[in-house]
Amino acid sequence: MSEKKRRRGDAGPSALGKKSRPASRAEELRKQLKPDADILASVLKMCAASKAASSSSKTLTLSDLNLSSACREVSDRDSSSVLLSIERAALDAAFSILSGSGFSFDVPSRSSSNQLYVPELDRIVLREKTSSRPFASLSTVRKATITARVLSLIHAVLRRNIHVTKRDLFYTDVKLFQDQTHSDAVLDDVSCMLGCTRSSLHVVASEKGVVVGRLVFYDDGDRIDCTKMGIGGKAIPPNIDRVGNIESDALFILLVEKDAAFMRLAEDRFYNRFPCIIVTAKGQPDVATRLFLKRMKTELKLPVLALVDSDPYGLKILSVYMCGSKNMSYDSSNLTTPDIKWLGVRPSDLEKYQIPEQCRLPMTDQDVKAGKDLLEEDFVKRNEGWVEELEAMVKTRQKAEIQALSSFGFQYLTEVYLPLKIQQQDWL
Amino acid sequence: MSEKKRRRGDAGPSALGKKSRPASRAEELRKQLKPDADILASVLKMCAASKAASSSSKTLTLSDLNLSSACREVSDRDSSSVLLSIERAALDAAFSILSGSGFSFDVPSRSSSNQLYVPELDRIVLREKTSSRPFASLSTVRKATITARVLSLIHAVLRRNIHVTKRDLFYTDVKLFQDQTHSDAVLDDVSCMLGCTRSSLHVVASEKGVVVGRLVFYDDGDRIDCTKMGIGGKAIPPNIDRVGNIESDALFILLVEKDAAFMRLAEDRFYNRFPCIIVTAKGQPDVATRLFLKRMKTELKLPVLALVDSDPYGLKILSVYMCGSKNMSYDSSNLTTPDIKWLGVRPSDLEKYQIPEQCRLPMTDQDVKAGKDLLEEDFVKRNEGWVEELEAMVKTRQKAEIQALSSFGFQYLTEVYLPLKIQQQDWL
Known part of the structure; x- marks a missing residue:
């Protein structure tokens, strides 16, 4: 085995012992990566567009729509x-x-x-x-x-x-x-x-979320520098009204569904290579994390890119961040962050990145129903790209977790997948 | 209501609208509190005893017991x-x-x-x-x-x-x-x-725990000062091997079962009044929090006081911290923190603090069974006080959450209950 390893070098666990097709596709994609400076240029463009959009077109309110009395x-x-x-x-x-x-x-x-x-x-x-x-x-x-x-x-x-x-x-x-x-x-x-x-x-509400990356803020008077929070990150405070003085030199916010992906990004200090703020609520978003994301987006005017599982629940989580949940609709303007981009993992990525068959999971009938229900939702219908992706998911009846990318190497997520996504501006 | 409020002053929400008995008992207990300096003296004594114990009697190992080959x-x-x-x-x-x-x-x-x-x-x-x-x-x-x-x-x-x-x-x-x-x-x-x-x-494993209070440590090279972590606290890092240089001027570690109690303690900066480190795993302890507690206890030699719900699950949580879970028994020496003191909420507290009847919850048959099962466990049998408390719980078939103390005012936990517990050295 020691021999095997030496031949393999540091290419990660995937280089051997796999069907050659997906692994070679993984390498092919790795080769498409441009130098970081070029990738950063795409990010800068996106960031500028986002800031321009939020300064030129001010956020609509109920009174702009003559709805404030209704x-x-x-x-x-x-x-x-x-x-x-x-x-x-x-x-x-x-x-x-x-x-x-x-x-x-x-x-x-x-x-x-x-x-x-x-x-x-x-x-x-x-x-x-x-x-x-x-x-x-x-x-x-x-x-x-x-x-x-x-x-x-x-x-x-x-x-x-x-x-x-x-x-x-x-x-x-x-x-x-x-x-x-x-x-x-x-x-x-x-x-x-x-x-x-x-x-x-x-x-x-009790908080579950954590944040790490290019962000400085005050939590009840204490200055928190999120580039100096190790791998564990900073727990998002339960009381948003004691959060203040939010500052950042990040170019985007990366919203992550799962803990494990957050840990990978934090350990690899992804935010040092691509200046960003990384946030997760560890699954279903809690109120504190939603308020925190909204505050960051509003004050920093940064684009938000989302990394979720390729299944209906990943999209549902996005919908909670973006449109809120029905039982707190009266508070939707403070809890919701509009215009989150669906970066991945999208159903089309399964083919594009050739996720191995055995790492894809079959959707249950309940999953398919959840997917079809989402296709009826207004927030999905408004975005053609989302409809196409979701239709493909329901049709192929296949889902995949973010961690399925580990099949190409533990750091494929941070070294290839995300940089390439950003380089190609591959979000919807 | 405005009138009502003024009469009530700042005595908290309990002073009116309750049967007088429990509320007056609550006030009576508040009056028993000595000045903080006196309470701190008890803490110092406990802390010294704990340090003496851990330096005089070194922790037993398998080889001390001639069991290392078996x-x-x-x-x-x-x-x-x-x-x-x-x-x-x-x-x-x-x-x-x-x-x-x-x-x-x-x-x-x-x-x-x-x-x-x-x-x-x-x-x-x-x-x-x-x-x-x-x-x-x-x-x-x-x-x-x-x-x-x-x-x-x-x-x-x-x-x-x-x-x-x-x-x-x-x-x-x-x-x-x-x-x-x-x-x-x-x-x-x-x-x-x-x-x-x-x-x-x-x-x-993914981390759930948070820590706040008189603790400084390094997480992957970043210096973390837990007195400056606001109310949200610092997320406990998933990889304990990147945690180092643990330092503290605390006198004890307060291990809290629930998030809500943690928040109360953090917001009231309880650790400034009584120098301590406050930790929670937000329910069932995860591996990262267990490793972190063990490291703190070993390196700082501080006594650990536990604040859990008065029900069989509160005690079960203590047992996981203290004795480990069966499926990871091979790793028990690194994961377990012996000698945790059961501070509260204990079944006897329900009477002592006269928790109102309506804030106590009836135990289900399953709860009672869980309680009886615990009475058979070695780690409970070894501690007479625990056996008595648990027997009383099973007999009265009553349980209570930490938050039941809120019935005497939102800050009764930090202002009266915990200080009095410590003053009276009321732990088992």
Whole structure:
């Protein structure tokens, strides 16, 4: 074996012991790589285009579309203004009671019939419908009470200037809330009522995401330099409102679905060869990572390239980053990052890079159904390239993970696949 | 509500709207708190005792117990020595083939009948039994081939000085491995054969853990100061062999089961009031976090206090940190951290802190069974206090989460519960 190895040199584990076809294709592609300076030129072009696009065409808002009275969105607001709104709501209730009319909350409806996909914005927003929640009604007394309690708890949290989780909130009055779904739902109601994001209420979700690369920011006053975060990277903070002073000399943001690919990129310090910021939520994106990506994209105006598995779930993950999830549609402008480019692994890459047959996985019936469902989604239909790729995936019934690229060598991802993708501007 | 709030002041959300009993108990306990200097004195005492214990009684090893010939353990080894061992194995095979005897690997058995709990070490180790894996036998030819292939892949990884995941390894030869469980199992075999840890083979698991507090270390050459990691904390690196120069002025390590409690501690910068290092694996401990905790404990000789949910799974999590899991028993000395103190939340705390009835959860039959099973485990039986607590849990059939403490105010955990626990040296 020692002999074998020497013959093989450092070409990686793939050079021998494989059918020659895919391996030779892998080498062929490696030879197509231009010098890094040339590849960087493509990146610079993309970066400039992205910055120009975001400065010339300002981001559309509901009011640009004359929808601000018909639709409802929340925005980030500072604590003192949220405190004032809560106190205003309490005063309104008190006046109403004193005038003999009892009290009632006016709560925006979050049901799907009140949701609207706005193609110009490429995301889901809430329509204007609200419903009344009177205290003096048998059907709403409980919800009205919970609403008052949640308002008062949020007031306490904001006054102390701390952050809590939904679970903490639930535990402060289990007797009233009974089930966490009840306090969670009212928390979303309160967010819509006050017109502010959940972050502005200082209620945070646990974070899963990590970031590494050409990025400097402040986390609760501490300066974080993400080029000096080793291989482990920096955990993305749960409370986005304490993140500030985002700076970067990166040319793009590389959004990675999986942990393992993130580790490869971090260990190879990919960001030193191609100046970029590398982010992952380790699977399904959590709120903290989505907020963080949005903040970076908005402030740095960098293009976002996505590296996900070639299966319907990879694309679904992209859709969550781009268009949001339905149950938080009222907060879509803060949570969603439009215009993410699908870099790979795309169904067409399976042929282009000749991923060996045995590294492709057959799609189950459920996978195929998920793929077909995606073809019906507006955010897919808008992008012809995506439709073609997805149709090909459903037709061939084949999927592949990012890690299937390891079949050409452990570092094929960072040494050949990504550089070539960027050189060829091969994204959709 | 605005009025209500003013009366309540900043006492947190608990002061009103609760039955007075638990809330007044909460206040009573708050009054028992001594000044921080006094509490720190208890911590110093504990820290000194822990350092004395670890310097006077050196950690027992298999050879101290005359078990080194009967039992097998792996240890961390540097890349060049592992490379030599692999080349030696290859040469042995070549000589054997040239002498006309074909070749065979001698593989330690990892079956449960070959495992042994050593009470003096308080962990599971492997006995010495090995089995032969000849190439020239129909029943073992496949496994022998896979073993040779894995050895050669690991050789390539070590020569390039990179790290890969088990999944990467699998994808380099899907045709041979067929299923990832096959390459994973042989990887464990190879680890035992070569007598080195999986980290020494540069095969890493994805990390989930985060750390914050009075700790400075190097991650792949980057200096990480964990007092300057904001609220998000530093992601624990997947490759422990690139972690070095661990330094700390902490007095203890606080091991936290859950993310939400970690966030509370990080936001309140608990480590500034009581010098400590705060670690969480966000639930079930992963290998990277276990290795990291072990390294910290060994190098800094600090006591470890654990904060877990009061349910059988909280204790199970402790058992994984302390005694390891059965399927990696050959690596138990590197993965396990003995002598973790169970700080809370303990079943007796439910009464002591008068956690309100509605914040306690009924145990399911499955929970009770898990509790009873734990009572049969050696690592529980060795600690009388643990047995009593666990018996009480099973008897009352009540469990509680760490976050149940939020019912006394969002910061009760950091302001009262933990300081009082430490002041009273209330751990088992």
